[in-house]
Amino acid sequence: MKFKKKDNKRPSRLLNLWAGISFFIPVFIIYAYSYSDHIFIVKGYEIKKLITKKNNLFLKSDGLESNKNKSDSAKKTSTSTDNNSLIKNIDTLLPKEQWAISDYKRLNNSIEFSDTIKHRILLIGDSECGGLCFPLNDYCEQNGHKLLLTLAWNSATVFNFAFSDTINKIILKYKPSYLFIVFGLNELPARDLEQRKKAADQFAKKIGGIPYLWIGPANYMNDYGINKVFESAAETDCFFLTNNMELPRGDDGRHPSIKGYRLWMDSIAKWIKISAKYKISMEKPTKSRYTFKSRIINLNAVNFRGY
Amino acid sequence: MDTNWLNNMVSEITSNSLLKQAFEYSFKEPWFFTEFSFLFVFSVFLIFYTFIIKQNNFKKIYIICFSLFFYYKSSGPFLFLFILMIIIDYFLAFLIYKKKGGLKKIFLWISLLFSLSFLLYFKYSNFFIQNFNQLLGTSFNQHNLFLPIGISFYTFQSISYLVDVYRNEILPAKKMSDYAFYMTFFPHLVAGPIVRAKDFLPQIINPNVLNKILYKESVLRIIIGLLKKLFIADYLGKYVDIIHQSPTNFSGVENLLSMYAYCFQIYFDFSGYSDIAIGIALLLGYRLKENFNNPYFSKNITEFWRKWHISLSNWLKDYIYIPLGGNRKGKFNTYLFLSATMLIGGFWHGADWRFLIWGLAHGLALIIHKIWSKLFPNLKHNAFSDFLGIVITFHFVALCWILFRSNSFTDAFTSINKIIFNIHLIDFNGFWFSRKEFCYVLIIASTIVFIPPFIKEKFFLFLNRLPTLTWIIWIMISLQIIIQFKDDIVQPFIYFQF
Numbered sequence: 113m114k115f116k117k118k119d120n121k122r123p124s125r126l127l128n129l130w131a132g133i134s135f136f137i138p139v140f141i142i143y144a145y146s147y148s149d150h151i152f153i154v155k156g157y158e159i160k161k162l163i164t165k166k167n168n169l170f171l172k173s174d175g176l177e178s179n180k181n182k183s184d185s186a187k188k189t190s191t192s193t194d195n196n197s198l199i200k201n202i203d204t205l206l207p208k209e210q211w212a213i214s215d216y217k218r219l220n221n222s223i224e225f226s227d228t229i230k231h232r233i234l235l236i237g238d239s240e241c242g243g244l245c246f247p248l249n250d251y252c253e254q255n256g257h258k259l260l261l262t263l264a265w266n267s268a269t270v271f272n273f274a275f276s277d278t279i280n281k282i283i284l285k286y287k288p289s290y291l292f293i294v295f296g297l298n299e300l301p302a303r304d305l306e307q308r309k310k311a312a313d314q315f316a317k318k319i320g321g322i323p324y325l326w327i328g329p330a331n332y333m334n335d336y337g338i339n340k341v342f343e344s345a346a347e348t349d350c351f352f353l354t355n356n357m358e359l360p361r362g363d364d365g366r367h368p369s370i371k372g373y374r375l376w377m378d379s380i381a382k383w384i385k386i387s388a389k390y391k392i393s394m395e396k397p398t399k400s401r402y403t404f405k406s407r408i409i410n411l412n413a414v415n416f417r418g419y
Numbered sequence: 420m421d422t423n424w425l426n427n428m429v430s431e432i433t434s435n436s437l438l439k440q441a442f443e444y445s446f447k448e449p450w451f452f453t454e455f456s457f458l459f460v461f462s463v464f465l466i467f468y469t470f471i472i473k474q475n476n477f478k479k480i481y482i483i484c485f486s487l488f489f490y491y492k493s494s495g496p497f498l499f500l501f502i503l504m505i506i507i508d509y510f511l512a513f514l515i516y517k518k519k520g521g522l523k524k525i526f527l528w529i530s531l532l533f534s535l536s537f538l539l540y541f542k543y544s545n546f547f548i549q550n551f552n553q554l555l556g557t558s559f560n561q562h563n564l565f566l567p568i569g570i571s572f573y574t575f576q577s578i579s580y581l582v583d584v585y586r587n588e589i590l591p592a593k594k595m596s597d598y599a600f601y602m603t604f605f606p607h608l609v610a611g612p613i614v615r616a617k618d619f620l621p622q623i624i625n626p627n628v629l630n631k632i633l634y635k636e637s638v639l640r641i642i643i644g645l646l647k648k649l650f651i652a653d654y655l656g657k658y659v660d661i662i663h664q665s666p667t668n669f670s671g672v673e674n675l676l677s678m679y680a681y682c683f684q685i686y687f688d689f690s691g692y693s694d695i696a697i698g699i700a701l702l703l704g705y706r707l708k709e710n711f712n713n714p715y716f717s718k719n720i721t722e723f724w725r726k727w728h729i730s731l732s733n734w735l736k737d738y739i740y741i742p743l744g745g746n747r748k749g750k751f752n753t754y755l756f757l758s759a760t761m762l763i764g765g766f767w768h769g770a771d772w773r774f775l776i777w778g779l780a781h782g783l784a785l786i787i788h789k790i791w792s793k794l795f796p797n798l799k800h801n802a803f804s805d806f807l808g809i810v811i812t813f814h815f816v817a818l819c820w821i822l823f824r825s826n827s828f829t830d831a832f833t834s835i836n837k838i839i840f841n842i843h844l845i846d847f848n849g850f851w852f853s854r855k856e857f858c859y860v861l862i863i864a865s866t867i868v869f870i871p872p873f874i875k876e877k878f879f880l881f882l883n884r885l886p887t888l889t890w891i892i893w894i895m896i897s898l899q900i901i902i903q904f905k906d907d908i909v910q911p912f913i914y915f916q917f
Contacts, residue, residue: 125469127629130887131702132465134638138895139459142902160902162455282852411849 230256231392234286236279237294239266240330243367244294246404247377253402255393260286262406267413269299270342274311279318290392291322296329296338297366303336312345323390324350327380331355332366349389352380444495449568451493452695453648455898465702479600479623482703486605490569493609497567500537501603507533508577509598512584512591527585531578538574541566546770569609571767573602575734580616582738589617597623604705606696610689612710612730619705626704631887633701638890639882640698642897647691649901651867654860655684663824666834671841672850674834676861681824682817683864686715689728715816715868718800718808720784723816735764754789758782768823773831777822784815 145152146163153159235241235248245262252259263282265272273279273295283291302308326346328339331354343351357379359372368376381394450457464485471477491498511530518526545561552559580601583589592598600623607614627633662669662677669677693710700707714727724732740760746753758779765778798804818835825831851858885893 124629125472127631127634127887128469128472129466131629131634131638132462132467132469134891134894135458135462136466137891138898139455139462141895142455142898143459157903159899162902409848409852410845412846 229289229392230258231290232286232288233257233259233290233292234282234288235259235262235292235294236273236282237263237265237292237327238268238297238329239264240294240297240367242266242408242410243362243370243373244292244327244377245406245408246370246401247374248292249404249406250397250399250402251377251381251394254397254399255395257290257392259406260288262408263411264408265295265411265413267298268295268411269302269413270295270308270311270315272413274315274318279315283319283322288322290390291319291324292327293319293324294327294329296335296342297332299338300329300331300333300335302338305337305341308338309341309345312341316345316347323392325352325380325384325388325390326350327352328354330357330359330368330372330376332361347389349387352383352388444491449493450489452692452699453645458898461699468703475624475626476596478626479596482605483596483599483603486600486603486608489605490603490608494568497570500567501573504534504537504573504577505599505602506595508581508602509592509595512581512598515581515585516591523585527581530581534574534577534581537567538570540564541570543766543770572611572613573608575613575731575738575767576602576616579613579734579738583616589620592616592620604700606700606703606705607707610692610696611728612693612696612707613734614707614730618708622705627701627706629702629704632883634887635883635885635890637698637701638894639879640694640701642894644691644694644696644698645901646897647687647694650904651860651864652684652688652691654904655680655687655857655864658854658857659684659824662834663826663830666825666830666837669837670846671837671839671843672846674837675842676850676857678817678821678834678838679865680857680861681820682715682813683861683868685820685823686711686868687864713868713872715813716809716872717812718805720781720788720812720815723812724781724785731764731767735760739763754786757785757789761785773822773825773828776828777819780819780822 142162145159146161151158151161233248233252235245237244241262241264245259245264249259251257261282263278265278299308326342328342328351329335331339335355339353339355343353354376357376359368359376361367361372362369378396381396384391384394452458468478468481471481487498487502490501494501508530511526511533514526515523515530541564545564548559548561551557580589580598584591592601597620601614601616601619604614604619629637659677659681662673666674666677690711697707697709708730710729712726712729714723717723717726740756743756743759744752745756748756759782761778761782762775763778765774765776765781768774768777818838821834822828822831825834
């Protein structure tokens, strides 16, 4: 990049001074703002400060030793900056409370729930989602809900869901009011239940704040306790146990058949209305098949580990 | 009026620990151009610079002192080694100049060995010990060495000065301060561009005068450099780091996008540094040579090396390839010298076999291109062939960068294998969905890289018309944009390690 150069040989002190000032003033303002207690917000976006907990004027601190001389007010400022920061690292996003509907009250189990709220629903899980999404779509259409997206993460396990931010990002993008979660088919033989319990707890934390129904896998074999692990991680009455159901199997012998998925969904719907902590209207579809307008994302855990 | 911020700031500055930090070297936190603390100190330095602008000697000493301080903040005690090297090279250059015949050559070799000894010891000794141990089954201990920042750059500068004096292409610097100024000038000190004495020494005696045009150009280059580094390179780098931790765990698509991302990361990182260096030097009245000229827009690998890290390419050509014999000793030797030069170029980047193979791959590509050009000298070029050339060159360079970036050969080959044999288009869907922000930055980066140069020129000329007084606002906005998007931890410039 070269400008047309006017060769002006008169040294200008004023211009040199201006060169210094034009850097000094902006940097000074940035530091002054960092040390002030005010936080400016422009159109919902916070104007970030340069100084955070780890920074000071000249160097990032090397630990407690260099932090200990910071004044209390500076500490207060940096803490408030951290808390209020709207721009987060993309890999550390967590579900936000603002999308949660926190006022759900558990009703008497014997009373069927009637609800007129139209929900924005996400179906998230492993390959079972690929079959379950169609009957769920019918229920959504019948009851006025919107099935926003189905994420069929083939071959995924609880580790994929727990230790990646994929789900967080989907939640952030679609802002659902209700989640259907189904996975576990790929970990029925799993015996490392302690590890999976940690992962399941982590996953439950991620979706905490959004009403959900966690559906256990359609067992084609006896598991070694994975259902119990999931149940213990989920909130009370948020876990639907599938393994006592006799679902017709598909050709592969592992997944339910089309009829099996339909029966499964019918049972889930019935259970939601009666027993679930977060109840939504789930009347049986009057039409045999509604047009499927929703989106399906197919991922494969072999290639896509998640982020 | 709320004066809390002032109290906080004053208490921070006056507290002993902060003053200590300001002037003390921190191994964990070396000084970069991207540190706001540097920009703050530099702006104060510039303001005082105004008052001595007309006294050339004061100005020189003032800049040398600041440069030494800058190097101290970057490399700490190695400053003394650097000063020692400057003093000894200065006197050796005089001896080379004054002596005739064989003695002249002997002094040249002594000076070259002296300059190279630091580089060889700090950068390559462990590599040789390790390979020696593996080859002969010995167990010599490796040293716990810290590579002084910028040593590869200033060693090459020192060599170019000594060789140019030997060849009588330049006179040795009359004053020690002139040579010290040339060597220590902080904009190019730690990561280039590699400055030649014949280009730079005349400017010390007769520097440029800052006018409005130069002011705007320099500020623009600093801003662009900062944005390139902090806004694009660091962002892409976060993703590249994740993939290269374990490429096996990621799909072909993810590895492919990591390859593109690193391609742009290294370009924006290093060209960003060069932009800041050139901008800062211009503000002080000195023009450094361009180091990049739209390299990914090259139609063949030879053109790429004329446009990528230009100062290093020229240095290798003038001080290795041509002295070896260049193209004067037959076809076979030309190819041999070319490979040897690129091999040395690769080794200069790092003491690892990966860098050697990287250099060799580029050397072979240059040979293939030379043979191709001789076989088809009258091949007509059209838009399609140019486009094809750009695509092929870019992808060859990108694949080679994998060797450069990977942590080991195994990782590099895993990544390349995945890119070639494990691409499933369906994976793009999930990737786009999960890493939309990254994809946006990748698209922005590739757009900037592949915009035809004349459009960039027009854009810069448009910016040049903005009134001088408004530039303070552009600086303010740019810095705040950087703060909004930058990571808490700024990555060091990639070329600092070389």
